[in-house]
Amino acid sequence: YFGAKSANQSQNNSKGPCEDAGGNRYKNLNQTVRIFLYCLIFLVSVLGNSLIIAVLVRNRHMRTVTNLFLLSLAASDLMLCLFCMPFTLIPNLMRDFVFGSGICKVAMYFMGISVSVSTFNLVAISLERYSAICNPLTSRTWQTKSHAAKVISATWVVSFLLMLPYPISSTLVPFTRVNNSTGNMCRLVWPSDVIQQSWYVSLLLLLFLVPGIMMMTAYGLISLELYRGIQFEMTNRKSSRDRQCSTDSIKPGDNDGCYLQPTKKGELAHLQNSTGSAKSTLSRVCSNSSTSNLMAKKxxxxxxxxxxxxxxxxxxxxxxxxxxxxxxxRSADKLLSGAPISFIHLLSYTSACVNPIIYCFMNNRFRQGILSTFTCCSCPKGGGVGRGAGNVGSGHEGGVACPVCPPPTVQ
Structure with missing residues (x-):
């Protein structure tokens, strides 16, 4: 997985002196495309995740429970880029691992940790969102920053322990190329095939199948909950178009447009008669802009x-x-050596590129936090806080002082 390829892979990559000009052009184009895609995804991933870390570290008001998980996800994705991509692309192009045995063990170890932490963080985010949306009242009692910090710490500790077989089993394996030169491959050498098979089957279950099923279940229940909210709002608008929705205590945000609050007996009776599936103590409340809520849920x-x-x-x-x-x-190395395995690795690395876009840059509050951070970075030399720095992304009426810029000095 982590760039560990068999010794005969490099032999399969070379066709010998009889290779025609068309094959050379195809090989050069293939290599150029690989280098371009690796560099592009590497730069986007590093810049995106570094920006997330900078924004969340420098803006204390953005350190919510969800954003703490996003901060851990960004750190693990950044580690994935730094330790996976260079040590996969460069040895594949050079057909030799030139970094030494120590870097082989360290790179393997941190590659595994980054993948494990990223997967566990994605699962934690899905469960946190499920609890916040589907069980908002009960989730408030345990969804705290301290609890999130404990969960994040546990994911990192478990990942460090889980991936210990990588530095233990990884080593440099020499091989002979077609031109009789010697190269090295950073590979995992297992005591037996049974142990190797058990390890990869365990990873398949722990880092892919089980997390995937949990994410599908959590997000499926969230989607079902939001769909029911859409159906309720559409039914409610058809049955009582003239009724005004109260917004004194709850205001619409930029999340999913699904809100809960205690209801009166008359409203509860009307809700039970219209839907037949409402609970006895809670009902959904639509905002003053039900159309925007429907669009937000969709x-x-x-x-x-x-x-x-x-x-x-x-x-x-x-x-x-x-x-x-x-x-x-043998059959896997024969069919997937060279470009196929490189593009498969590249496809997995794109997760570190798309995670910042999906989880952060598509969020309005995070975009405001970016503006606030970079506005704060351009503070006036006189020490005063500009109006723009205090207002952008503050989230409060009238604006607040920028948390990064220094206070005005008294001459």
Missing amino acids: RVIRMLLVIVCLFFLCWTPVFAVNAWRAFDR
């Missing part, structure tokens, strides 16, 4: 579907190849 449902689809699209090929290679290494 956008959230589409986003959740995109999250699940991208997770399986990015990680299915690489975990399938791992399992295939564990049980039939």
